[in-house]
Amino acid sequence: MQLSDIVNPDRFALGDAAFVAQCRATLDSDGVLVLPAFLRADALAAVHAESVAKQDRAYFCAQNHSVYLTPHNPAFPDDHPANRQVVSTKGCICDDEVAQESPLRILYDAPQFRDFVAGTTGQAGLHSYADTLSSINIHYAQRGQELGWHFDNSSFAITLLIQKPDAGSRFEFIKDLRDAGAGRMNYEGVDDLLEGRVQPEVLTMDPGTLVLFRGRNSIHRVSPNESDKTRMLAVLAYNAEPDVALSENVRMTFYGRLA
Numbered sequence: 330m331q332l333s334d335i336v337n338p339d340r341f342a343l344g345d346a347a348f349v350a351q352c353r354a355t356l357d358s359d360g361v362l363v364l365p366a367f368l369r370a371d372a373l374a375a376v377h378a379e380s381v382a383k384q385d386r387a388y389f390c391a392q393n394h395s396v397y398l399t400p401h402n403p404a405f406p407d408d409h410p411a412n413r414q415v416v417s418t419k420g421c422i423c424d425d426e427v428a429q430e431s432p433l434r435i436l437y438d439a440p441q442f443r444d445f446v447a448g449t450t451g452q453a454g455l456h457s458y459a460d461t462l463s464s465i466n467i468h469y470a471q472r473g474q475e476l477g478w479h480f481d482n483s484s485f486a487i488t489l490l491i492q493k494p495d496a497g498s499r500f501e502f503i504k505d506l507r508d509a510g511a512g513r514m515n516y517e518g519v520d521d522l523l524e525g526r527v528q529p530e531v532l533t534m535d536p537g538t539l540v541l542f543r544g545r546n547s548i549h550r551v552s553p554n555e556s557d558k559t560r561m562l563a564v565l566a567y568n569a570e571p572d573v574a575l576s577e578n579v580r581m582t583f584y585g586r587l588a
Contacts, residue, residue, distance in 0.1 A: 332439045335372040335432045343445040352449045352541075356485075360504040360543045361532065362449065367539035368489065372432040377536070379431055380467050380491050380561045387420030387469050388585040396478050396519055396548065410519040415477030415550075420469035423462035423584050433489070437465055437565050446567065449541060450485045455567035460574035462584050463566055467491070470498060470560040476551035478523065480507060481544030488540045489563040497555030500540075501529040506548045522548065 332338075341364065342348040356362040368376065393414040395401075402411045427434055436442055437457075447455045457464045470476070475498075503522060507515045521527045529548075534540065542549070554560055580587050 330372075330430065330432060330435055332435065332441060335369060335436050336367060336442070337369055341367060343441050346448075349445060349448040352445075353451065356449055356541055356543065360547050361502070362541040363532065363534060364539040365535065366537050368432070368537040370537075373491070373537045376432050376489075376563065377491055377561070379428060379433075380469075380563075383422050383426055383467070384420070384469055384559070384561075386426060387422050387467075388583075389418070389420040389469075390583065390585065391416060391418040392582065394477065394479065396480065396523070397514065398479055398482060410516045410523065411514070413523060415479070415523075416475070417477045417479075418470075418474040419476065420471070420474075421583060422467045424458070424464045424466065425461045425588075427465045427467070433465055433467075433563050433565070443567070446487060446541070452567075452569050455569065456571040456573070458566060458568065458574055459572045460580065461588055462580055462586075463575045466564045466566070468560075468562045468564060470494075470551065470554045470562075472554050472557055475553040478519075478548055478550040479544075480509070480546065480548055483566075484543065484545050484569075486540075486542050486544055487565040487567075488542070489565070490534050490536050490538050490540075491561035491563055492559060493534075493536055494554045494558045494560045495556035497553050498560040499552045500532040500534070500549065501552060502532065502542075502544075502547050502549035503527070503529050504547045507546050509545055519548065 352362055393416055395412055405411045443455050506518050577587055
């Protein structure tokens, strides 16, 4: 299987400078780039079959965490937005469980796709994780499971929706709610969101959709799955620098193992 068997080159000209520039302009202005039907139907079917077959290997965990993904700050009370706890619950299979012939692996490793992501996000180059678990993940959210409100530590995230639940699991966000680079955490704005005084945007997508999202300053969550149909999502993770590995603590927390 080649990249052209996975992504239609007539619809998504990944190597075309004008297309890349258009995608970068959209990501810069909106904070999110949505490319519906990015995967060809046969490729999506293969990814779906692999995800279903391997779901029983997934490591499921639940974490309580702050919106800012930071430790408890003793300068603030427990109910302050800096310390207020939300919950994230999901299952995950890791990079070493994704088949070498998987369309996800072929897409992730394709130089043209990597160059497209680098050009769209403004990176000089992109590198796989040095550990064997973190580059490609498939996430599972069963009934009641969710991804709590948070800001990302990384500058961007890449996801591919594989299976959509019948209800719930909405991707909700507010663009540029903080400015981490300038140290403006906007606790009041986060409190308004957590208390329901402001409403987020909802991003709708169907299986096969590729999403690039800038989540460092845009708060986001995936609401609880309200159906018996599991939400399945692939996460393709790159680094701007080579030889980066997730810490042992993070790997144990999210994957339940180190290798």
